Structures are given as C-alpha cells and as structure tokens.
Amino acid sequence: MKHHTIKLVLLPLLFLLHTGILLAQESLTSQQWQEDLDYLQERVHNDFPSLFKKIDQTQWDTEVAKFRDQIPNLQEHEVKVGLTRMVSLFEYGHTQITFSTLAKDAVLPINLYHFEDGIFIEGVQNNNKSVLGAKLIKIGNTPVADALKAIRPVVPVENDQYFKAYGLRFLTVPSILHAQGVIPEYSENVSLTLEKDGKMFTHTFTSVPLKEVSRDYGFTIPNENWISVRQQEETPxxxxxxxxxxxxxxxxxxxxxxxxxxxxxxxxxxxxxxxxxxxxxxxxxxxxxxxxxxxxxxxxxxxxxxxxxxxxxxxxxxxxxxxxxxxxxxxxxxxxxxxxxxxxxxxxxxxxxxxxxxxxxKNFLGDAKRVTLPNSKIHAYLSFAWWQDMPQWENxxxxxxxxxxxxxxxxxxxxxxxxxxxxxNYTETNFILNPMEHLTQLFMAGKYAEVKSEAVKIANDDAYRYYNFEEEFGAAGYRLFSNGNIEGGLYVLELITQVFPESTSALYSLASSQEQAKQLDNAKKNYQKLLALDPNGSLASTAKKRLAKLNK
Structure with missing residues (x-):
C-alpha cells in the first residue's frame, strides 16, 4: 500500500514536469518576442549608454521600432536573427548575441577561410570530401560577394578584419541565410556553387548540429570525421x-x-x-x-x-x-x-x-555583461568598459x-x-615605416617634388595596401589649411587628386578649400571635374549646389 501511494504521488508530479517541458518548448508569441526586444532596449538605454558611439540613440531606436513592427510576420529563426542584428548594430565585437545561439541546431558541415585569393572550403566532414579545397562562388543563387553583404549586419563587426576572422561562420548557418535573404526558403539543405580544378559545379550540404564541427582559431582540427585541406605531413x-x-x-x-x-x-x-x-x-x-x-x-x-x-x-x-x-x-x-x-x-x-x-x-568597448531576455532566455552580451590606449584623435x-x-x-x-x-628575411634598407611622418618631413624641408614622387610610389606599393593614404594625407592638408597655411594646405589637397585621380572626395575637398580661399575659378573647375567623373554620386548634389552658387 505504501508503494502504491508513492506512485499516486509521483504520477501528477511527472505529468506536471512533462507538461512544463512541452510548454517551454512551444514557440513564443509575437507579443512575448516584442517584450524581449523592449527589455533589451530598456536595458541598453538605462545600463549601457556608452554603446552609442558608432550609432546614435535615435538611429538605433528607429531600427528597433522597425524590427518590432516586423516581428508578427516573422518565423522564430528570423526573430532570433533580427535580435542579433539589433545588438550587432553597435559594431563592437564583444557586444553580441553569440554565434552559437543561431547556429546551435543547424550549420553546414564545412569550414570556410578567406585567403588572399578568395574564400575556400578549408575543411569538411568526410562525407563531403570531394569539395575540399573548392572556391566558393555562390550560395543558392546569390553570388558570394552579395551573400557577404547580406549577412554582415548580423555579425558584431568591429572592422573588416573581424568580419574575415569571425563572420564567415555566419555564411554556413541556414537560418541566417534565409533571414537575410541569401536563400529564398528556409531549409537545412543548402546548395553552394563551387570551383575546383578549373571546373564549376553545385554541391548540396545537409546541416549538422554545431557541436559536431571540429575547428579552432578559424582552422579545421582534423579527426575521424573532419579533414583539412592543409597537407598534414608537417606543421608550420x-x-x-x-x-x-x-x-x-x-x-x-x-x-x-x-x-x-x-x-x-x-x-x-x-x-x-x-x-x-x-x-x-x-x-x-x-x-x-x-x-x-x-x-x-x-x-x-x-x-x-x-x-x-x-x-x-x-x-x-x-x-x-x-x-x-x-x-x-x-x-x-x-x-x-x-x-x-x-x-x-x-x-x-x-x-x-x-x-x-x-x-x-585601437580604442574599444569590452568587458561585456550578460543580459538575459525574459521570455526567450536568449543571452545578449553588452560591453561597458572603454579601453583607451591611444589619444582619441589617434584612434x-x-x-x-x-x-x-x-x-x-x-x-x-x-x-x-x-x-x-x-x-x-627582412634586411634593413631604410624601409619607410611611417609614410606620413616621412612625407611630412619632406614637406617641412620644402622638398615638394620629392613629396609628390614619394607619395605616388607609396600609394602604389602593395606593402602599404592597408594604409589609408588618401585619408591620412587629406587630414594633413586640412590641418595645414585650417591653421593658416593656405598655400601648403592647397598643395597637399591638390596632390591627393593627382595621386588618386578617380577620387570624388579628394576633388570635393580641394574644390571646397579653394572656394574658401577665394580661388573661385579653380574651385569651379574642380566641382565640374567631380560632376564629370560621377554625375550621380553621393557628392554630386552638393557639388551642383556649390557650383550654382559660384556661377550666380
């Protein structure tokens, strides 16, 4: 009798536990998702106002309101991706809804790597070994360049390098691909157009749980299920x-x-x-x-x-x-x-x-705190500590x-x-480590011909391909101009248009400075050059207005 009593007590308890599990697994209502979004918005404004550096509060709130209105028409995976986009708008790598939140249940069984000459399949599960080392051309019907643009808003992108290092994983998640319009319908089977040995072909991958992926530091860790394209006889x-x-x-x-x-x-x-x-x-x-x-x-x-x-x-x-x-x-x-x-x-x-x-x-927000959304229990990690090792103007x-x-x-x-x-293999041959410092010294010494020849050489040297010479030299020209050295400033700004003849921003900077210096004929000529170069570009409308004013 005692044993029977225990069974009677346990049955209702088991029923309640089972029912609770089922309820927990049910999809949230649109209202509940909106409540999570509202909670996220409130916490950001109240506890993490320092996040508003790269995007201002009005812009972010506008995007949040737009997404809130969309929620009733979205599937659950689209809402999760949308929430991730809202957090990624702050553009700090520590501030994120983690990749695993979106990819946990379904990810393509490949590892992509962005090499200097393209995006390649660096590793795969054994049953897809025929595509190992293939170059990625399309996802579904979307060219890879367009696919990258589409998924980028979901990635907490600090800069282009962060996207190269951590963003490619997002290309392998069907829920993200669908939510961002890369593929038209959600499916855990995704077809990629690939190129290998000079041949183009299509291969369909079936998703696997994220826990089955074998990679670290961006590279495949070979095991009984995963293979890497790298020759394994030696290790660099x-x-x-x-x-x-x-x-x-x-x-x-x-x-x-x-x-x-x-x-x-x-x-x-x-x-x-x-x-x-x-x-x-x-x-x-x-x-x-x-x-x-x-x-x-x-x-x-x-x-x-x-x-x-x-x-x-x-x-x-x-x-x-x-x-x-x-x-x-x-x-x-x-x-x-x-x-x-x-x-x-x-x-x-x-x-x-x-x-x-x-x-x-160089200066960044880090040290994220976890914020758990009340209904979905999704964790958002929001940064609060500003690390400033450089003066703000050198950031x-x-x-x-x-x-x-x-x-x-x-x-x-x-x-x-x-x-x-x-x-x-480096040998000391007076390689110019700081191009701007070098050009500044030449300029201050009055060696203007050398400034021009060295500027052209540096701008076309692949060793400096990450150096934003146009921006750096332009800033130097503006400093000279605004500090009263009109002639020197205009010389530098004009030099930039010669080094970068296709740059409308360089032409606009020169023309507007010439206008301020009352060199009106020169200003008109450069506004006209800009319009001839790009009549429908972002600066064309302003240039037309400036030109019309000068012609009155």
Missing part, C-alpha cells in the same frame, strides 16, 4: 602545438631567430604567462638572438593585466628592442586584450609590425602593419608562412 610554426599550448617559443638555428607564438593573454593550465615570460627572457639572455619574432596572429585576447611583464622585459633589453631585430606579427584574429598588447608594442617598442590588420579598434579602426603580408590558399595548403618569411 604558427599552428605548432596549437591545441596543446597557449604559448611557446622555438629557436631557429640557421637564422638565429627566436620565434614566439602567443595565442592567448590568459594563463595556460600548465604555466602562467608571468612564468613563460621569465623563461623566455632567460633564454634570450643566454643565447645569440639576431631576430626576435613575436607572433600574435591567432591571439583573441584574455586578461590584459598580463601584458605588463612582456613589455617591461622587452624594454629592458635594447639588444632585441631595435629596428630590424624585433618583429611583431599581427592578423585578423588579433583581438581584445591582445589589441591592448599591440597598442603597447606600437607605443613603446621599436618593433616592425608585419602581417594583416587587427580585428579590433583607428585597427592597427595596420608596417609591412603588409597575407596568406594565399596555396600558401596554406603547402604549409608556407609568407608573414613569418617576411620577418625572417
């Missing part, structure tokens, strides 16, 4: 011991180069960073090191308080902290606390910086390398490392 230094150690160093006898890879600013489970630095500098003090190469291309951050011992150790050793000896390798995964480290390297050391730009703004979208080098698909497949090679 930047990938060596990547799954075993967060940091290591190796001495290259032939070139007397000490190579260091640090892929985190957190302590390793087997060694703290402080102890690692102590061991590293002891090795430097005891050995003949002609080149010191510090590689943070795969370093996504950690605790920036760990950076100090490294900086102190480098500054205490002038024999390695000198131009042509110390090389610092950065790339698309250099982010967060490693951006702080990069700022310190740039500010205080003599390092030549090599590679691709970083994924983080940039990223740190650019002194020497620009990137990896091609074939480099990766064959285990080549052109970035490391550029550092190891």
């Amino acid at each position: 230094l930047y990938l060596k011991k990547l799954q075993e150690k967060l940091f290591f160093f190796e001495y290259l006898e032939d070139s007397k180069t000490l190579y260091v890879r640090q892929s985190s600013v957190f302590d390793d489970k087997e060694e703290s960073l402080k102890d690692f630095y102590k061991r590293l500098f002891a090795f430097i003090d005891a050995n003949d090191v002609e080149k010191f190469v510090y590689d943070v291309r795969l370093n996504g951050g950690g605790n920036n308080y760990n950076n100090k011992p490294l900086i102190k150790g480098i500054l205490a050793r002038p024999e390695i902290n000198k131009r042509g000896t110390f090389f610092y390798l950065i790339g698309r995964n250099t982010f967060s606390a490693c951006q702080n480290l990069t700022n310190e390297i740039e500010n205080y050391t003599e390092a030549i910086i090599v590679g691709e730009p970083t994924a983080e703004n 940039k979208d990223w740190t650019i390398p002194h020497l620009a080098v990137a990896m091609t698909f074939n480099d990766y497949v064959t285990n080549q490392d052109p970035v490391l090679d550029a550092a190891v």
Whole structure:
C-alpha cells in the first residue's frame, strides 16, 4: 500500500514536469518576442549608454521600432536573427548575441577561410570530401560577394578584419541565410556553387548540429570525421602545438631567430604567462638572438593585466628592442586584450609590425555583461568598459602593419608562412615605416617634388595596401589649411587628386578649400571635374549646389 501511494504521488508530479517541458518548448508569441526586444532596449538605454558611439540613440531606436513592427510576420529563426542584428548594430565585437545561439541546431558541415585569393572550403566532414579545397562562388543563387553583404549586419563587426576572422561562420548557418535573404526558403539543405580544378559545379550540404564541427582559431582540427585541406605531413610554426599550448617559443638555428607564438593573454593550465615570460627572457639572455619574432596572429585576447611583464622585459633589453631585430606579427584574429598588447608594442617598442590588420579598434568597448531576455532566455552580451590606449584623435579602426603580408590558399595548403618569411628575411634598407611622418618631413624641408614622387610610389606599393593614404594625407592638408597655411594646405589637397585621380572626395575637398580661399575659378573647375567623373554620386548634389552658387 505504501508503494502504491508513492506512485499516486509521483504520477501528477511527472505529468506536471512533462507538461512544463512541452510548454517551454512551444514557440513564443509575437507579443512575448516584442517584450524581449523592449527589455533589451530598456536595458541598453538605462545600463549601457556608452554603446552609442558608432550609432546614435535615435538611429538605433528607429531600427528597433522597425524590427518590432516586423516581428508578427516573422518565423522564430528570423526573430532570433533580427535580435542579433539589433545588438550587432553597435559594431563592437564583444557586444553580441553569440554565434552559437543561431547556429546551435543547424550549420553546414564545412569550414570556410578567406585567403588572399578568395574564400575556400578549408575543411569538411568526410562525407563531403570531394569539395575540399573548392572556391566558393555562390550560395543558392546569390553570388558570394552579395551573400557577404547580406549577412554582415548580423555579425558584431568591429572592422573588416573581424568580419574575415569571425563572420564567415555566419555564411554556413541556414537560418541566417534565409533571414537575410541569401536563400529564398528556409531549409537545412543548402546548395553552394563551387570551383575546383578549373571546373564549376553545385554541391548540396545537409546541416549538422554545431557541436559536431571540429575547428579552432578559424582552422579545421582534423579527426575521424573532419579533414583539412592543409597537407598534414608537417606543421608550420604558427599552428605548432596549437591545441596543446597557449604559448611557446622555438629557436631557429640557421637564422638565429627566436620565434614566439602567443595565442592567448590568459594563463595556460600548465604555466602562467608571468612564468613563460621569465623563461623566455632567460633564454634570450643566454643565447645569440639576431631576430626576435613575436607572433600574435591567432591571439583573441584574455586578461590584459598580463601584458605588463612582456613589455617591461622587452624594454629592458635594447639588444632585441631595435629596428630590424624585433618583429611583431599581427592578423585578423588579433583581438581584445591582445589589441591592448599591440597598442603597447606600437607605443613603446621599436618593433616592425608585419602581417594583416587587427580585428579590433585601437580604442574599444569590452568587458561585456550578460543580459538575459525574459521570455526567450536568449543571452545578449553588452560591453561597458572603454579601453583607451591611444589619444582619441589617434584612434583607428585597427592597427595596420608596417609591412603588409597575407596568406594565399596555396600558401596554406603547402604549409608556407609568407608573414613569418617576411620577418625572417627582412634586411634593413631604410624601409619607410611611417609614410606620413616621412612625407611630412619632406614637406617641412620644402622638398615638394620629392613629396609628390614619394607619395605616388607609396600609394602604389602593395606593402602599404592597408594604409589609408588618401585619408591620412587629406587630414594633413586640412590641418595645414585650417591653421593658416593656405598655400601648403592647397598643395597637399591638390596632390591627393593627382595621386588618386578617380577620387570624388579628394576633388570635393580641394574644390571646397579653394572656394574658401577665394580661388573661385579653380574651385569651379574642380566641382565640374567631380560632376564629370560621377554625375550621380553621393557628392554630386552638393557639388551642383556649390557650383550654382559660384556661377550666380
């Protein structure tokens, strides 16, 4: 009888638990989703007003209101993607609804990587091995360039490098592809147009749960289910011991180069960073090191308080902290606390910086707090701490390398490392590390012919391809002009139009400055050039108005 009583008590309890699970799994109503959006909006305004740096409150609220009105007509996955877009509008990588929130249940079984020569399938599950190494051409009927534009608003994009490093994952999620209009109907089977060995073909992939994907640091980790296009007979230094150690160093006898890879600013489970630095500098003090190469291309951050011992150790050793000896390798995964480290390297050391730009703004919002939406229980991570290592007027979208080098698909497949090679093989030939400083010195010395010839050479040199010369030189021209050096300012602004003859913004800047300087004939001529170059562009309407006023 006692046993029977227990059963009678448990049955209603089990029924209630089962019913609760079913209710929890039911889709939310439009009103409940709108309540979540309202809660997010309220928390942002009340607790995270510092997020309004790249987008102002009015703009963001307008986008939120527009999305709120759309919710009743959206499917659940479209609402989740829409919420992610609202958070990504702040354009800070730490401020996000995580990728796994959207991709947890269904992701294509491929790993994409954006090499210098295109986007390729870097890794796949075994049952799709025929497409390994293929170049991505289309998703559904959408060309890859258009697909990238479509998904970009969902990614918490800090800059273009962040998108390269972390955004391509979003191309592999069917729910995002549908919500952003890349594919017309939601399906867990998605067809890609690919190119391999000179042949174009279509392949349909069936989605798998995200937990089945085998990758880290953007690259495939081969196992019994996943294969990588990279030849596995050897491992380049930047990938060596990547799954075993967060940091290591190796001495290259032939070139007397000490190579260091640090892929985190957190302590390793087997060694703290402080102890690692102590061991590293002891090795430097005891050995003949002609080149010191510090590689943070795969370093996504950690605790920036760990950076100090490294900086102190480098500054205490002038024999390695000198131009042509110390090389610092950065790339698309250099982010967060490693951006702080990069700022310190740039500010205080003599390092030549090599590679691709970083994924983080120089000054940035980090240290996100979790905000849980009341109905869906979706977690939004919102940043609150402003990290400012540079004066505000020196803030940039990223740190650019002194020497620009990137990896091609074939480099990766064959285990080549052109970035490391550029550092190891570098010889001091008075390479211009700071183009603006160099041109400014020539200008101040009155060497105007050299300013022009050097400006043209630098603007067309692939080693400076990440350097926004037009913007930097334009800002210098404006400073001269606004500080009373009218002739010098106009000279620089006119020079920009010669270096960049297709730039309407350069023509507009020159014409408007000439107008202010009462050089009206010259101003008219350059407004007319602008209109001839791009009669329907964004500056055309303003140029027409200015020209009409001058012709009165």
